[in-house]
Amino acid sequence: MAKHELETGTVHETDTLTLEDQGCNLIVWNDEVNTFEWVIETLVEVCGHTHEQAEQCSLFIHFKGKYGVKQGSYDELKPMCDAITERGIGATVEELA
Structure with missing residues (x-):
């Protein structure tokens, strides 16, 4: 938390988000081996996605x-x-552009 002093002399705490805090993307790669259900189950268990979120992600992975x-x-x-790669699914961590 960063502290900023206003003209009134009071100190307010604000959250400061740096590039290092949110600067990466977890990329999952398409392949011809893993099923939709396996990818969906993995995203739910590893990433904490809802089933619907994981299903949408798997469609993007497949088509893109x-x-x-x-x-x-x-x-x-x-x-x-x-954890994803240990399940036989291709994944990388990349910096956001």
Whole structure:
């Protein structure tokens, strides 16, 4: 939290979001091996998506070749990426442009 002093002399705390906090995207890649249900189940269990969110993501992955399923810090996303790849699904963590 950053503190900012106003002209009145009072101090207010505000949240400061840096690039490092939300600067990455968890990308899941399409393949010809994994089923929609497996990808959906993985996104629900690993990323905390609802079934509907995971279903939509899986459609984007299928039709676009890849999709950013979650944004956050590298430290937050790296364990999720590892868990996804351990299930045989291609995933990477990339910096947001």
